[in-house]
Amino acid sequence: MRLGLALTSMTLLALLAPAEILDRIAVTVGKHIIAESEIVRDLRIAAFLDGKMPDLSGPRKREAAGRLVDQYLVLEDAAQMRAPAPSASEVDSLVEPLKLRYASADEYPSALKSAGITETELREHLAAGLRMLRYTDLRFRPEVQLSDEDLRELNSSLARDGVPAPDMERGRSALEQLFIDRRVMQALDRWLEAVRHTTPVAYREAAFQ
Secondary structure (H helix, E strand, O other): OHHHHHHHHHHHHHHHHHHHHHOOEEEEEOOEEEEHHHHHHHHHHHHHHHOOOOOOOHHHHHHHHHHHHHHHHHHHHHHHHOOOOOOHHHHHHHHHHHHOOOOOOOHHHHHHHHHOOOHHHHHHHHHHHHHHHHHHHHHHHHHOOOOHHHHHHHHHHHHHOOOOOOOOOOOHHHHHHHHHHHHHHHHHHHHHHHHHHHOOEEEOHHHHO
């Protein structure tokens, strides 16, 4: 009886070992765990969206881990603020253009399979991105102050950088939107930097070899 139990335990350990290796802890954010498999999935989805082959090298995995840390911090705050999650139809509006890349309906699921992802995973990724954008707008846009001087400076900086800038009068709305978007993202970056200083984040180096 004892031998049978020992053999059963060994069999279970052998079956579980590959899953443990795949899902080993890569990063901890406070008490939250980001598994290596989540990082790999993020890279595969990003590559699929860009129409490229995924780069699963150590440096790219670390970059993806950083994005997932930021995503977790933002979505946690979004949940506390009760920022609305995107609807299924809003996610559909992002998925449909991806399907149009392919000549037939059968090619889309085949491409997902080749990329190593599922449509559910893709939709969850897109939904998270939409919710982050919605939260960022809700959280930081009210802080942005805009003046004519700000717009003139932005227009001048675009010209210095060789970027075609819209006319100050006819393109005012475009300049305003660009200015607000930049300031909102800067506010988000400052917020994330502050939150990272107060949240323990630990990377497990073995996951990034």
